[in-house]
Amino acid sequence: MAWFVRSKQNIEDAKPAYMPDGLWTKCPTCGEMIYKKQLEENYYVCYKCNYHFRISGFDYINYIIDENTFKETHTQIKSTDPLHFEDTKKYPDRLEEAYKKTSLNEAVTTGIGKVNGKEISVAVMNFNFIGGSMGSVVGEKIFRAAKDALQKKIPFLIISASGGARMQEAALSLMQMPKTAAIIAELGNNQIPYISLLTDPTTGGVTASFAMLGDINIAEPGALIGFAGPRVIEQTIRKKLPQNFQRTETVIETGFIDLIVSRQNLKEQLFKIINWFS
């Protein structure tokens, strides 16, 4: 026997937030080597252990919105650098990098599309765009997508994937929390259904605003869902966190999630929910 023993197999923090190139991909949870095409066909879900790989906003749109019905909206809204924020990098440089890396224009994509023929307004976050962080543009686009739902009297869906507020916009980011919470209150006052889907990870100011405010809160299996990040909690209480803490399966037991839905069944389940409201 070796003189050291690995105490934990499959350390979850090691999950990559990107899809490696090549023909084969290793599942970060069960270690299974998966043929990439097979993974694609299975909605980027490990067929062996049901691990949900992180995917981009447009992947979700492809999975749940009927073909050729999606119309992207509010693409003209762009981030600026109102605080002239500079840490180890300038904020405009970070933005520039994110545009190049992701070919996206922000950490959220909004639009109108149909789910099995039913029109909805949708906002889907992109974790690979500066950690899916919420700045003024994310807040404003979500606000406008909610307004679209209100005007067209159609359900509103937000798919969250975010580390929280965008630090480079400081208090302006913080204000996106009450801004989005207030427009969701308005949806409720007008009987417009709002469905929140929480994916891996949904933390910080996004969880503490629109992500937790759904008429229905849905979560993908295994997603990290919480207010404070695990490391911050460990530093504060000086203890190791229990296994699966802040994971979907734990969060549903504490009462904050209505249901867990695997990506393969997402469209069907969403349709059932939308249909119930109509």
Added chain:
Amino acid sequence: MQIFDFEKPIIELEQKLEEIRSLTGTIDMSKEVKEFEGKILDLKHNIYNNLTRWQKVQIARHPDRPYSLDYFTNIFEDFTELHGDRKFADDKAIIGGFAKLENHSVMVVGQQKGRSTKDNLYRNFGMSNPDGYRKAARLFKLAEKFNKPIITFIDTPGAFPGIEAEERGQAEAIATNMMLMSDLKVPIIVVIIGEGASGGAIGIGVGDRILMFQFAWYSVISPESCSSILWRSWDFKEQAAEALKLSADDLIQFNIIDRIIPEPVGGAHKNQDEMFKILKPILIQELNELLKIKPDKLVKQRKEKFYKMGVWEE
């Protein structure tokens, strides 16, 4: 009293002044005394009007600064504390209750820090669990039911990041409060009296008028945590404070706050009574203005105010 490094030149001059004063029995030093007093005044003016953002953060955390409870008992009459969220617990870091401001019945809610170590442990350093936000929500609804205005006092280093806080839904509690506050049909005045850290602050921070103390700070993250995340070290808190533009002078430019409350020279901790005297008439005036507005219009204006927040181009 805790003295900051940047205040040392003032203390030195004040000590010299004392020395001169002690000589006045033997020789006439009145001219020198006057000269020194003038110098000290100039120096104070110079130092306190040119504080860096990090220095303001330090003042905002001064342990002798008045806390929510000090305002509840010194500005208002007949404060009656109301405990518990009627769900799970009575959080000690967010407190509230009935109070009278002139002839108005109001609901006051605020974050409460402790002064001694023992007191701070009791108050959890002003870091609320979800139960605190839910107690606040209960009190807000009670106020709305009887058509009484709400005044909240923000002073927190953040919502508590703990296991139980997560299990009981810290995020949901904060989110629900913001949604609730955006819809309440009574006037809400928010006063940021010390530290306004992130979700912990905004969880009781949605209102018609947002007032902020001259030396308070308000942002999405504390300078220390910002430093540790963006610089990957705790040593860049001064730079982080500058970058975050977390002072009242900064935030008023972005319409995040509506009004800056001046503090006594050197900060509220230098003269608590003066601080109470400054704040009280301002609260009365703000409240009287808000009471003139019809509830529906009030809610609409409040929402519009938050809808406009943010900076982008298109």
